[in-house]
Amino acid sequence: MAVAEVESTRKNGQDGAGEQSGEPRIPTVIAEDLHVVYRVNGGGGGRGSATAALNRILRRKPPAGMREVRAVKGVSFVAYRGEAIGLIGSNGSGKSTLLKAIAGLLPAERGKVYTDGQPSLLGVNAALMNDLTGERNVILGGLAMGMTKAQVEERYQDIVDFSGINEKGDFISLPMRTYSSGMAARLRFSIAAAKDHDVLMIDEALATGDKKFQKRSEARIRELRKEAGTVFLVSHNNKSIRDTCDRVLWLERGELRMDGPTETVMKAYEEFTGK
Numbered sequence: 001m002a003v004a005e006v007e008s009t010r011k012n013g014q015d016g017a018g019e020q021s022g023e024p025r026i027p028t029v030i031a032e033d034l035h036v037v038y039r040v041n042g043g044g045g046g047r048g049s050a051t052a053a054l055n056r057i058l059r060r061k062p063p064a065g066m067r068e069v070r071a072v073k074g075v076s077f078v079a080y081r082g083e084a085i086g087l088i089g090s091n092g093s094g095k096s097t098l099l100k101a102i103a104g105l106l107p108a109e110r111g112k113v114y115t116d117g118q119p120s121l122l123g124v125n126a127a128l129m130n131d132l133t134g135e136r137n138v139i140l141g142g143l144a145m146g147m148t149k150a151q152v153e154e155r156y157q158d159i160v161d162f163s164g165i166n167e168k169g170d171f172i173s174l175p176m177r178t179y180s181s182g183m184a185a186r187l188r189f190s191i192a193a194a195k196d197h198d199v200l201m202i203d204e205a206l207a208t209g210d211k212k213f214q215k216r217s218e219a220r221i222r223e224l225r226k227e228a229g230t231v232f233l234v235s236h237n238n239k240s241i242r243d244t245c246d247r248v249l250w251l252e253r254g255e256l257r258m259d260g261p262t263e264t265v266m267k268a269y270e271e272f273t274g275k
């Protein structure tokens with residue numbers, strides 16, 4: 001759904017970036033008391049036979065060993081156009097789950113997510129085809145993101161140059177399975193970053209690139225923000241978050257522990273983790 005313009009006030013007084021006095025800020029993502037639950041067959045029931053499964057279906061009962069993982073618990077925030085928002089928190093705190101729920105890839109158990117336009121989630125696991133060449137993946141990836149064939153052709157060289165894949169030889173014409181994980185992540189980032197996004201969500205992509213690439217991608221994130229989008233960045237690299245984001249959401253055990261300006265939240269987080 002499209003979200004209406006709202007005045008530049010925030011209920012809880014937390015400060016985000018891009019706020020200019022008196023100018024209305026445009027929300028791009030609204031999460032309202034969002035809960036996300038995974039249901040996992042823990043195997044505790046042990047009865048894996050087809051007859052047992054059929055009986056469960058007929059009785060409409062969950063399997064005996066079914067376990068629930070409450071990965072996101074009552075998270076609420078409003079993201080605005082022009083913000084770059086870092087998502088931090090310990091392993092398993094719910095960062096990736098939150099992004100997937102915003103992208104519409106996981107259903108909300110309770111609460112709601114509203115987004116303006118279709119958010120694009122760029123994860124290190126984004127679906128590129130390992131058996132196809134980098135070249136084919138750039139074309140397919142571009143089309144999958146909604147670029148026209150002409151746009152992909154026009155931006156093809158920029159994408160390859162940005163990724164730096166060809167710096168050490170003609171890798172772009174080789175299958176993706178011959179790439180290191182860093183090279184593959186760079187190509188994924190470069191394809192996604194070639195398009196302007198209303199909401200771009202990046203899951204750890206920067207952590208896998210080398211220093212030079214990190215600098216380039218941080219600069220591109222700043223550009224994407226200027227082009228009026230909202231960027232979410234999940235990272236365990238505190239420096240990347242500091243260099244790229246002006247607001248940080250800190251999740252812990254699925255709950256939003258803090259939401260505020262980068263430095264305030266990072267200081268509290270570093271105290272919590274002992275750096």
Ligand SMILES: Nc1ncnc2c1ncn2[C@@H]1O[C@H](COP(=O)(O)OP(=O)(O)OP(=O)(O)O)[C@@H](O)[C@H]1O
Nearest residue numbers: 038040069071089090091092093094095096097098
């Ligand atoms: N597909 C899944 N099925 C069941 N549980 C899951 C699944 N994916 C994640 N979880 C659980 O949900 C919780 C949150 O996981 P999530 O991956 O969102 O955390 P994260 O903050 O992104 O972690 P990390 O920093 O390690 O990447 C964890 O307890 C995890 O075990």
